[in-house]
Structure formats: structure tokens, C-alpha cells
Amino acid sequence: MKKVIIGNHAVSYGVMLSRTQVIAAYPITPQTEVVEKLSELCSNNKRVKLLKVESEHSSMSACIGASMTGVRTFTATSSQGLAFMHEVLHWAAGARLPIVMVNVNRAMAAPWTLWADQNDSLSQRDTGWLQFYCETNQEILDTIIQAFKISEEILLPSMICLDGFFLSHTSEPVDIPLKKDVDAFLPRYKPKYRIDVNDPHAFGGVTGVNYYFEMRNQMQEAMDKAKNVILKTGKKFKKSFGREYGLVEEYHCDDAEIILITSGMIAGTSRVVVDGYRRKGKRVGMLKVRTFRPFPAEEVRRVLGKTKKVAVIDRNISFGHSGIFFQEVKAAMYNEDVLNRPPIFGYITGLGGRDVTPDIIQEILDYTTLNTKPKDDIIWIGLKR
Amino acid sequence: MSKKLKLDRRKDIPPIAISLESTLSIKTGTWRYFSPLHKNKIPPCKHECPINQDVQGFIELITQDKFDKALKLIRRDNPFAAVTGRVCYHPCQTVCNREYFDGYVSIAALERAASDYGLYTEKKKATRNKKKKVAILGGGPSGLTCAYHLRMRGYQITVFEELSVLGGMLRVGIPDYRLPKNILDREISKIVDMGVEVKTNTKIGRDIDIQELENRYDAMFIATGAHLNRKLNILGESLKGVISGLKFLRDINLGRKVSLGKKVIVIGGGNTAFDAARLALRLGSRTTIIYRRTQEQMPAYIEEIEQGIEEEIEILYLTIPIKITENNEKGLTVECVKARLGDVDASGRRRPIPISGSNFFIKADTVISAIGEDADLSYLPKKLRCQKGVITTDENGVSSCFKIFAGGDVTDQPRTVAHAIGSGKRVAMAIHKALGGKTLKKPEEDLPVIEHEKINQDYFEEQKRIETPILTPTKRMRNTKEVKQGLKKDMAVKEAMRCFGCGICNQCENCLIFCPDLAVERDSDSFKVLYDYCKGCGICMLECPRGVITMEKEPIE
Numbered sequence: 001m002k003k004v005i006i007g008n009h010a011v012s013y014g015v016m017l018s019r020t021q022v023i024a025a026y027p028i029t030p031q032t033e034v035v036e037k038l039s040e041l042c043s044n045n046k047r048v049k050l051l052k053v054e055s056e057h058s059s060m061s062a063c064i065g066a067s068m069t070g071v072r073t074f075t076a077t078s079s080q081g082l083a084f085m086h087e088v089l090h091w092a093a094g095a096r097l098p099i100v101m102v103n104v105n106r107a108m109a110a111p112w113t114l115w116a117d118q119n120d121s122l123s124q125r126d127t128g129w130l131q132f133y134c135e136t137n138q139e140i141l142d143t144i145i146q147a148f149k150i151s152e153e154i155l156l157p158s159m160i161c162l163d164g165f166f167l168s169h170t171s172e173p174v175d176i177p178l179k180k181d182v183d184a185f186l187p188r189y190k191p192k193y194r195i196d197v198n199d200p201h202a203f204g205g206v207t208g209v210n211y212y213f214e215m216r217n218q219m220q221e222a223m224d225k226a227k228n229v230i231l232k233t234g235k236k237f238k239k240s241f242g243r244e245y246g247l248v249e250e251y252h253c254d255d256a257e258i259i260l261i262t263s264g265m266i267a268g269t270s271r272v273v274v275d276g277y278r279r280k281g282k283r284v285g286m287l288k289v290r291t292f293r294p295f296p297a298e299e300v301r302r303v304l305g306k307t308k309k310v311a312v313i314d315r316n317i318s319f320g321h322s323g324i325f326f327q328e329v330k331a332a333m334y335n336e337d338v339l340n341r342p343p344i345f346g347y348i349t350g351l352g353g354r355d356v357t358p359d360i361i362q363e364i365l366d367y368t369t370l371n372t373k374p375k376d377d378i379i380w381i382g383l384k385r
Numbered sequence: 386m387s388k389k390l391k392l393d394r395r396k397d398i399p400p401i402a403i404s405l406e407s408t409l410s411i412k413t414g415t416w417r418y419f420s421p422l423h424k425n426k427i428p429p430c431k432h433e434c435p436i437n438q439d440v441q442g443f444i445e446l447i448t449q450d451k452f453d454k455a456l457k458l459i460r461r462d463n464p465f466a467a468v469t470g471r472v473c474y475h476p477c478q479t480v481c482n483r484e485y486f487d488g489y490v491s492i493a494a495l496e497r498a499a500s501d502y503g504l505y506t507e508k509k510k511a512t513r514n515k516k517k518k519v520a521i522l523g524g525g526p527s528g529l530t531c532a533y534h535l536r537m538r539g540y541q542i543t544v545f546e547e548l549s550v551l552g553g554m555l556r557v558g559i560p561d562y563r564l565p566k567n568i569l570d571r572e573i574s575k576i577v578d579m580g581v582e583v584k585t586n587t588k589i590g591r592d593i594d595i596q597e598l599e600n601r602y603d604a605m606f607i608a609t610g611a612h613l614n615r616k617l618n619i620l621g622e623s624l625k626g627v628i629s630g631l632k633f634l635r636d637i638n639l640g641r642k643v644s645l646g647k648k649v650i651v652i653g654g655g656n657t658a659f660d661a662a663r664l665a666l667r668l669g670s671r672t673t674i675i676y677r678r679t680q681e682q683m684p685a686y687i688e689e690i691e692q693g694i695e696e697e698i699e700i701l702y703l704t705i706p707i708k709i710t711e712n713n714e715k716g717l718t719v720e721c722v723k724a725r726l727g728d729v730d731a732s733g734r735r736r737p738i739p740i741s742g743s744n745f746f747i748k749a750d751t752v753i754s755a756i757g758e759d760a761d762l763s764y765l766p767k768k769l770r771c772q773k774g775v776i777t778t779d780e781n782g783v784s785s786c787f788k789i790f791a792g793g794d795v796t797d798q799p800r801t802v803a804h805a806i807g808s809g810k811r812v813a814m815a816i817h818k819a820l821g822g823k824t825l826k827k828p829e830e831d832l833p834v835i836e837h838e839k840i841n842q843d844y845f846e847e848q849k850r851i852e853t854p855i856l857t858p859t860k861r862m863r864n865t866k867e868v869k870q871g872l873k874k875d876m877a878v879k880e881a882m883r884c885f886g887c888g889i890c891n892q893c894e895n896c897l898i899f900c901p902d903l904a905v906e907r908d909s910d911s912f913k914v915l916y917d918y919c920k921g922c923g924i925c926m927l928e929c930p931r932g933v934i935t936m937e938k939e940p941i942e
Contacts, residue, residue, distance in 0.1 A: 096401045155400060193403055197903060202404035202411075214398045222400070 001176050007167035010137040010174050011102045012037035014144030017182040021071035024051035024062035029114050030164040031078040031104040056081035060088040067097040070194030072148060079106035079120045093128025095204055098151035106164040107352040115353020116164040118316040122324045128219055130158040130226060131292040133263040137172040142243055145182055146233050152189050153229050154222045163265045177241055185240050223294045230291060247296035249288040252278060253303050256285025258368050261312040261329055263289045266356050273361040284365060297332035305340050311368040315350040322346050322377040343373040349381040417921030419936035423912050426835040426888025430477035430492060435807035438462045440477050441889050444495055447881035456503030463806055464533040464576055465526060467568045470497025472559055473803045474686050482837040482887050487847045490883050494853045498877035506575055515539040517820045520602040522589055525553020526802050527793030528608035530809030533576045538817055542581045547588040553610050557635040560664050561865040590764030604788045604816045611794040615757035621709030626717050630661040630755025637664055645670045646750020650719055652706055653755035654683035659693050661753045666696055667865060673699040675706055677724055677737040692868060695858045705739055709752055716750045760795040782812035790816060835888035839932030851880040890933040896925035
């Protein structure tokens with residue numbers, strides 16, 4: 001059934017279709033509609049428990065507790081809320097709990113701001129969570145359903161990111177799958193380890209120098225494994241629902257001389273710009289990075305190994321260095337036996353929700369065309385003069 | 386118990402930190418210094434009640450709309466629920482722990498509601514009649530309560546009463562507007578109908594010899610009360626027109642006509658004084674109370690004083706009558722002197738000291754003296770030890786003579802309905818024991834009385850007390866209808882809900898829910914602490930709304 005809905009509601013429908021059992025969330029702009037819709041959808045549903053909590057730290061803590069009992073668990077937050085969760089994000093991943101969370105990307109304060117950029121979620125890069133960046137409302141809904149399946153298989157939590165307002169509050173047609181089809185795709189969660197009063201065990205107790213190291217190694221192994229699981233799950237999803245996203249998406253990359261690297265909704269805008277260049281006969285392509293963790297280094301190398309120039313668009317910044325996707329892409333190209341290492345341009349734009357229009361992307365492409373290599377690690381686009 | 390872990394190879398290590406063995410092998414109970422114990426405590430209302438009634442118990446039954454059962458529970462101790470629900474001075478309310486939250490629970494009104502809406506009558510005859518016979522001297526609350534409890538246990542009871550009707554002070558000392566006669570009749574007839582023999586118009590010493598009773602009965606209970614009006618000891622006391630408060634109340638209560646004239650002076654500050662004054666008002670007289678101390682020292686119940694003032698009784702405090710004279714024309718003149726308060730006297734109250742030269746005169750048609758009552762001890766056998774005008778007994782009413790017991794106002798205890806009923810109950814138990822009966826009741830364990838600090842008020846919602854409706858002063862004066870009206874049934878249930886249930890477990894399961902070690906389990910209708918695992922953290926104690934759980938130091942088996 002197709003419905004025209006905002007991104008936040010796509011989240012809510014995805015969560016309900018996944019037969020989530022416990023939701024603990026604290027409202028924050030621009031995530032609020034996720035929780036509103038969920039409370040509406042599960043008001044008469046005794047199989048879902050929606051916990052009202054007093055903070056994001058509590059909501060993630062509640063999710064951890066619930067997930068440890070072996071139920072499917074979800075939360076959603078944004079910006080400062082995500083930052084407030086930071087400590088327990090590590091715990092959720094370290095305890096290997098398949099919690100799924102939506103983070104509606106919003107810039108960090110101060111100064112207070114409500115609009116989109118990716119610094120909130122990218123700041124949580126090293127917590128051990130899978131990170132997905134979505135381009136459309138449809139992708140949001142589909143990713144949530146897939147994320148439960150992926151997380152439950154590899155035992156790591158998933159964070160699904162969508163751009164605040166650009167996706168969260170924009171209506172798009174979304175194909176909402178049938179419940180029975182989702183049930184067939186995503187069966188009940190059968191936890192291997194769970195809290196059981198009839199068979200009590202200690203969880204997360206002090207683990208000495210003998211084992212902690214190995215357990216961290218296992219987390220990395222799970223991340224490595226995640227790549228295949230994401231691809232496999234995506235293929236299975238396509239069989240049922242006809243849509244597939246992968247770790248990355250190549251758009252006219254095969255013969256491209258310049259490849260734009262994008263994430264989130266900017267990928268959508270970039271498609272239009274790429275189409276325009278293609279019509280003029282210019283060989284421009286785009287690589288959309290969908291999963292930031294695990295980072296698809298192999299895919300990046302494979303695609304970039306054939307091009308002449310690369311332009312990375314970052315709606316984020318790691319102060320004192322450069323854009324974060326830019327760093328990751330560059331790092332992926334080093335050390336390995338890559339035959340062709342094209343110059344990589346790092347563009348920072350759209351921080352704090354400033355619109356990244358086709359003109360901006362055109363400016364980026366033009367700059368990349370005109371210059372043989374970047375003068376600096378950061379090229380600022382759209383700054384006031 | 387726990388074996389040494391050997392996880393030398395990477396693949397043996399689980400992905401999450403989970404104990405390989407069940408944590409049940411870890412007996413965290415060894416960490417404990419204090420052990421929680423579920424043990425019901427004594428609520429202050431019960432502790433303070435002279436009858437030791439299960440107040441919390443009957444209130445809980447009212448919350449469940451079980452008025453019959455509530456009445457049955459009250460009648461286990463007290464066969465006069467309708468009476469105490471109206472005229473008891475309710476010390477239970479004074480100590481109610483809810484007073485520290487949003488005001489005491491209207492216990493008296495609830496007791497009355499139980500008697501108003503509950504239906505319960507004991508079986509006509511005791512199941513097994515014993516041969517033993519008990520004589521009860523005095524058909525007041527104390528004597529009848531004793532008769533009730535002993536009759537329940539099968540004894541042959543004979544009650545001897547000087548007056549033509551039973552009830553004692555309840556009958557002749559309390560006006561209708563506080564205790565309607567039909568209510569009293571109902572309660573008394575329930576006791577008599579159990580098969581109690583009653584001999585009215587029988588005065589001991591006049592109509593029957595006490596020695597004869599002693600011989601004929603296996604035990605004797607003296608509960609003849611205090612019906613002698615204390616003397617004023619001033620000039621003019623014996624003048625016509627100076628009457629005793631007790632006699633006045635008795636005459637009115639027995640339906641005799643009394644004419645007081647236009648202006649009445651009542652001397653005294655106790656309940657009899659207020660009863661007499663308020664009755665005089667209702668007979669159409671202007672009434673003044675003369676009291677030698679201030680309101681603070683008045684022995685009358687505050688409720689009586691307040692209602693009296695509402696009804697526009699004039700009260701002259703710090704006023705001592707010194708002489709009553711007859712006027713030339715008609716009526717009396719009372720000469721008074723003003724007083725000031727001096728040091729504390731034997732009664733614990735400040736002594737009034739006359740101020741010389743402050744004499745003044747008040748005119749009246751009738752003077753009612755009501756400064757206290759004394760017991761008539763003249764008919765008692767010489768061997769019975771008496772002291773300070775009352776029979777000497779221990780707390781169970783055991784006197785100095787074998788098989789003679791005494792209780793109520795004729796003994797040394799506060800002269801209240803509740804104390805009379807309480808002593809009647811205790812004496813019944815003592816007689817039962819003396820005549821070879823088994824005491825079924827466990828001796829009151831030395832359980833602590835629950836203090837308000839032990840109540841976790843976070844679990845209770847504020848709810849204003851439902852006040853007992855009271856007739857307006859103008860409505861009251863038109864007739865002798867009851868001043869205090871009862872609570873409606875639904876109001877009573879609502880008011881009962883306010884009871885904290887201090888110290889009594891109602892199985893809310895907070896202990897079970899909050900225990901971080903899952904060391905509290907249900908055990909049929911109570912709880913079991915798994916002492917193998919309880920660390921003694923005390924969270925269950927803190928989270929118990931009613932203070933049932935205590936932390937005890939010694940190890941508990």
C-alpha cells in the first residue's frame with residue numbers, strides 16, 4: 001500500500017511492522033513525530049510496550065534492559081539526545097544487544113539549532129554501532145526492517161540516520177509492505193543469550209585482562225561479518241519487496257572521470273546534478289555511501305580505482321582536521337595495493353541545515369574539474385563572503 | 386562450587402560477558418548484616434484504643450464495601466459499635482499516622498458506618514452452655530460487654546441493675562442528641578437476646594445481699610459505675626433549685642419532666658456539665674457554664690465544647706462559685722469570685738487561685754452542679770480493698786478478693802465509654818481464665834507500634850478527609866435529633882480508602898518488585914525472603930508503603 005508520509009512516520013511504520021516489543025523514547029526535535037506516531041500506533045496493541053522515560057540516557061538504558069530480556073527493542077533520538085546517550089551506546093554494543101535506533105540528524109549546539117548535519121551521529125562513530133544513512137523515506141522504512149534482521153544476526157546495534165527536516169518532515173510516497181510479508185522476512189527474535197529469572201546468570205560483570213581484548217576482537221569480527229550480512233539481507237529483502245540498497249550505491253560510476261561521494265539526502269540532489277552533467281556529455285558519477293559502519297572500504301576502492309578525480313561532500317566536520325567521510329575515503333585508498341590513486345577533494349557544506357542545492361553541488365563539480373588537486377584538506381562551499 | 390574457568394582459546398570465549406554457571410551458586414546472603422523480616426506491626430489506632438479494637442481491619446473491610454464483615458470484626462471486641470461510633474472520644478484518631486500527611490482518618494465515623502450499614506448478630510444461644518455462673522453487678526457498658534464476652538463462651542450470666550432499664554451511663558448520662566435511645570436499645574437487646582438473664586430494679590445492698598451473690602455465683606463482676614454527684618461544698622448547695630447534673634440528665638433520659646426556668650447556671654467543665662448545659666438550652670433556658678480554670682484545662686471533649694459554644698452557651702472561665710443564696714422574689718443568686726491560674730496540682734493542671742475582692746453575682750432560676758462523679762462503695766464487702774474512692778484492681782480487673790472482679794467507672798481508670806467497654810472485655814477474659822477456660826487469644830506480643838516515619842508516604846495520594854456532617858446550631862435546637870449525622874455508604878468507603886493500613890501487609894508486592902536480587906518470593910498469602918541471596922540492602926523495607934518490613938540484626942532462620 002502506498003502512502004504519502006513524512007520520514008518520521010516512515011520510521012514509525014517500519015518499527016511497528018517489525019513487531020517491536022519495547023520502545024523507550026524521549027522526544028526531541030526533529031524526531032518527535034516518530035514517537036508521536038508510535039504511541040498512536042501502539043495505543044491499542046498489548047504486544048508493544050512504549051515506555052515514557054525522563055531522558056535519552058534513560059531511554060537507551062531502558063532499551064538495554066529490555067533487549068537483555070530478549071525482546072525486540074527500538075528507540076529514536078536526535079543531536080543532544082544522542083550525545084546524552086553516549087555512555088550507554090558503548091554498553092549496548094559491548095553487551096552485543098541488537099537494538100535498533102533512529103537518529104534524526106541535527107547539528108549540535110551551541111548555539112542552539114534544530115537543523116540538519118551529521119556531526120551528532122558521526123561523533124558516535126566508535127561506539128560499535130552499525131550506521132546507515134538514508135536517502136529517501138522509503139529507504140528509511142526498508143532499512144529499519146532490515147536492520148533488525150542484521151543486528152539480530154551479528155549481535156550489534158544499528159543506528160539509522162536521516163536528515164532532520166529534509167527527510168524527517170518531508171512527505172514522500174512510501175510503499176508500506178504487508179504485515180505478513182514482513183513477518184515472513186523478519187521472524188521472531190530468538191536470542192542466544194538473555195536474562196531469565198529461571199536460569200539466572202551474571203551479565204556484563206568485570207572482565208579482566210584475560211578476556212576483554214578477545215571480546216573486542218569479536219566485535220570487530222562481527223562488524224566485518226556485517227558487510228556480508230547486510231548484502232545478504234538486502235538481497236533477500238529485494239526478493240520479497242523488490243528494493244535493494246547495498247553498502248554503497250554506484251550511480252554512473254563505470255566510466256566517470258569525477259565521482260561525487262555523498263550520503264543521506266544529498267545523494268538525492270546529486271543524482272539530479274549528475275543527470276544534468278551526463279546530458280551535457282560530461283562523465284560524472286556518484287557513489288552513495290549507505291553504511292558508514294561497517295565502512296565499505298573495499299567497495300570504495302573498487303569504484304574509485306577507475307576514476308580520475310574524487311569529490312567528497314561532507315555535511316559534517318572533525319574540527320582540526322577535515323570532513324569525516326573525506327578522511328574515511330582517503331584512508332581506504334591508502335595502504336592497500338591500489339593501482340590508481342586519484343586526487344580526493346574534501347568539501348564541507350550545509351552545516352547546521354544550510355540547504356545543499358543543485359547549484360552548490362555544481363560548484364563542487366566545477367571546482368573539481370578546474371583544479372588538478374586540492375589545495376587544502378577542506379574546501380568550504382557556500383560560505384558567506 | 387564454582388570451577389576454575391579455562392577459556393584459553395579465542396573460540397571458547399563467549400561474545401558477551403556472561404557467567405558460565407548460574408548465579409544461583411553465588412550465595413550473596415553471606416554479605417548480609419541485617420535481615421528483612423515481614424512482620425505485621427501494631428497500628429497506633431489499635432494500640433491507643435482502650436478496647437484494643439482491630440481498627441485497621443474493619444476499615445479495610447469497609448474499603449471492600451463489606452460492612453457486615455466490618456461490624457462482625459468490631460463485635461469481636463466491642464458489642465457497642467453504634468455507641469462508640471457516636472460518643473467515644475476516639476483517641477485512635479488523635480494518633481492516626483495520616484495526621485502527618487493530610488489529616489487523620491475519620492475512624493469514629495467509619496465505626497458508626499459499620500454499625501449503620503452492617504448487619505451482624507451473634508447466634509441466640511452460645512453453642513455450648515457451661516454450668517458456671519457469673520453475676521454482673523451493673524448493666525452499663527462495662528457490665529454488658531463482660532456479659533457479652535462471657536455469654537459467647539457459654540457462661541450463665543445474670544446482670545443486676547438498680548434502674549428499671551439497662552445501659553447505665555449510656556442510658557441516663559448521655560442525651561438523645563448524642564446517642565439516640567433506639568440505637569442503644571438495639572445494641573443492648575442483641576446482648577440480652579444471647580440468653581443473658583437480667584434483673585432490673587435490683588439494688589445491691591437493698592434488694593439483694595452481696596454476700597449471697599458471692600455464694601451463689603462462681604464469679605462476680607462489679608461494674609456499678611460512678612453515679613454520685615460530687616458535692617460543691619459551698620453554702621446554699623442544698624437549696625431547692627440547686628440540682629445535680631447527673632440527676633438532671635437521668636430524669637430527662639428517663640422521660641421525666643424537669644422545669645428549669647428561664648436562666649440556668651451549670652457549674653463544672655466536664656462532659657456532664659456540657660451535656661447538662663446543652664440539654665438545658667434545648668429545654669428553652671438561657672445557659673451559662675461556670676468553670677474555675679480555662680478552656681485548655683476543661684476535661685470535656687473539645688467537640689462538646691465547640692458544639693456548645695456554637696449553640697451559644699455562655700462560658701465564664703476562671704470563675705469560682707462561693708455561695709448560693711435565695712432571692713427575695715424567686716430564683717437564686719450565685720456569688721462568684723474570679724481566679725487566676727497558679728502552679729500545677731496533683732491532676733497535672735494549673736490550680737485556680739481566687740483573686741480577692743473580685744466577687745460578683747449572677748442570677749439564675751436553676752443551678753446545676755456537675756463538677757464530677759463519685760462511685761458508691763457503701764454496699765461493698767469490707768474485705769474488698771478500695772482506695773481513693775474506687776475499687777483497687779489490676780489491669781485485668783482482678784480485685785483483692787477471690788473471684789471478685791471490677792471494672793468501668795467504679796475502678797481507677799479514665800471514665801469513658803471506651804475504657805468501660807475495654808475493661809468489660811478484659812475482665813471477661815480474666816474470669817474465663819479464672820474459671821478454667823483456655824485463653825485463645827495469644828498474649829499481645831511485644832510488637833512495636835508503627836510510627837509515621839515508617840510509612841512511605843510517596844505511595845499515597847493526598848485526599849481530604851470527608852467530614853462528618855453536623856446539623857447547624859439552629860436546626861439542632863428545634864429538637865433532640867442527633868447532632869452528628871452519619872457518613873453515607875459511598876462516602877464511608879471513600880474515607881476508609883484513606884487508611885494507610887499502618888504496619889499491616891496488604892500484599893502490594895513492592896518488596897518483591899523492588900528487590901534487586903529477586904530474593905523475595907510469594908509464599909501463598911505472604912512473602913518469603915530467600916536468605917541465601919538477600920544481601921540485606923533494605924530496599925524492600927524502604928519501599929514497603931506500610932512499614933511492615935523491619936531489618937533485624939540477628940540472623941534469621
